Amino acid sequence: MSPTPSAASPAAETPMRMLYWQVGALFLSYLCVAMSMPTTAIQVATTLHMGNAMAGLAVGVAFASTILTRGFAGRLADQRGGRHCMLQGLVLYALSSLICIGSTWIEATVPSFLVLILGRLVLGLGESLTVVGLLAWSIGLMGHHRSGRVLSVVGMGMYGSLAAGSPLGLTLYDHAGYLGVGLACLIAPLAGLAIVWPITPVAPHPGERQPLTSIIARIRDLGFIVFLQGIGFAAIGAFMPLIFLHQHWPHASLGLTFFGGAFVLVRILCGHLPDKIGGARVAVLSLGVETCGQLLLWCATGPELALAGAALTGAGCSMIFPAMGLEVVRRVSPHMRGTAMGGFAAFQDLAYGATGPLTGLLADRMGESVVFLVGMLAACAGWGLSISLALKEARQTRESP
Numbered sequence: 001m002s003p004t005p006s007a008a009s010p011a012a013e014t015p016m017r018m019l020y021w022q023v024g025a026l027f028l029s030y031l032c033v034a035m036s037m038p039t040t041a042i043q044v045a046t047t048l049h050m051g052n053a054m055a056g057l058a059v060g061v062a063f064a065s066t067i068l069t070r071g072f073a074g075r076l077a078d079q080r081g082g083r084h085c086m087l088q089g090l091v092l093y094a095l096s097s098l099i100c101i102g103s104t105w106i107e108a109t110v111p112s113f114l115v116l117i118l119g120r121l122v123l124g125l126g127e128s129l130t131v132v133g134l135l136a137w138s139i140g141l142m143g144h145h146r147s148g149r150v151l152s153v154v155g156m157g158m159y160g161s162l163a164a165g166s167p168l169g170l171t172l173y174d175h176a177g178y179l180g181v182g183l184a185c186l187i188a189p190l191a192g193l194a195i196v197w198p199i200t201p202v203a204p205h206p207g208e209r210q211p212l213t214s215i216i217a218r219i220r221d222l223g224f225i226v227f228l229q230g231i232g233f234a235a236i237g238a239f240m241p242l243i244f245l246h247q248h249w250p251h252a253s254l255g256l257t258f259f260g261g262a263f264v265l266v267r268i269l270c271g272h273l274p275d276k277i278g279g280a281r282v283a284v285l286s287l288g289v290e291t292c293g294q295l296l297l298w299c300a301t302g303p304e305l306a307l308a309g310a311a312l313t314g315a316g317c318s319m320i321f322p323a324m325g326l327e328v329v330r331r332v333s334p335h336m337r338g339t340a341m342g343g344f345a346a347f348q349d350l351a352y353g354a355t356g357p358l359t360g361l362l363a364d365r366m367g368e369s370v371v372f373l374v375g376m377l378a379a380c381a382g383w384g385l386s387i388s389l390a391l392k393e394a395r396q397t398r399e400s401p
Contacts, residue, residue, distance in 0.1 A: 034165020065124025
């Protein structure tokens with residue numbers, strides 16, 4: 001049964017306020033992703049004594065699970081509704097935390113590691129269902145004409161949670177070990193579940209279902225722009241602290257702070273622009289800025305230039321996903337938006353998952369700064385694609401009666 005709204009419940013609020021409730025729940029639930037990332041690596045490398053490679057596997061397997069299940073999440077959101085999909089994801093978040101807690105009770109190293117891997121796989125599925133379900137649900141509540149705004153606010157919730165969750169997780173690990181982190185990761189999605197439970201569901205749109213492959217073919221140019229944009233962000237996350245340390249520059253931890261601060265600021269100030277001027281124009285401006293940021297990072301001779309490059313990259317990356325996501329929503333029928341957003345998000349997941357190991361091979365041979373050359377070339381290629389997209393849209397507008 002659908003929940004019955006009361007005057008004091010989120011379901012009685014305006015659509016914009018309901019969106020804020022939903023994103024608040026996302027912020028809380030996504031903490032279990034953010035808190036577990038650094039602490040899982042430490043747990044595997046130090047407590048289980050399995051080395052850095054296995055630590056990287058334990059962290060990365062969750063992202064692999066997310067990529068592989070985006071299509072399933074999209075179909076579920078289209079067929080059962082975004083609310084159902086998100087609630088399922090929140091439950092899976094909690095289940096993954098229970099499994100990871102169980103791994104701490106196993107004394108044998110290999111069985112403990114295998115149980116932990118199972119928990120991480122469930123976490124990746126939970127992330128797919130939660131994020132895709134939220135996007136489908138919130139766009140249904142707000143209307144497709146405000147899709148850009150929805151994507152901007154959702155992104156702020158996710159990246160804000162990532163920024164807060166990493167230091168929080170490390171603090172918990174220092175004081176309560178991986179068990180303490182697991183308990184916090186259990187509580188966070190359950191709190192999110194309590195927040196969104198009263199919010200009004202949106203009925204799925206009727207219509208003939210199309211295979212994911214046909215949807216991907218329709219939006220692949222938009223997804224490829226997001227993929228190229230994501231390489232610069234992933235390069236900063238993986239290698240910027242290492243460059244600071246190897247160059248003996250101060251403030252090695254500030255790179256992500258400058259990136260994240262600029263990212264959120266631009267989302268706040270410009271979140272309305274995709275709905276107002278179109279996603280293609282926003283992407284042209286944004287990728288031009290990101291290209292300049294990556295160029296500064298590649299050429300940086302001191303920490304000041306490097307931090308400026310990180311800030312420019314954050315400002316440039318900020319609006320690409322909502323800008324291209326708006327175009328995705330415009331290209332597909334309402335009953336296929338969940339599937340489309342699931343496939344679209346997988347392009348960004350792939351950029352985040354592939355950049356670290358692939359550019360790491362280059363960095364071993366040519367130095368860490370080469371990763372920002374790769375990021376600059378990728379952003380420049382995305383800039384060219386976005387210009388082509390904007391010109392195509394302008395031509396179609398002129399030719400339309």
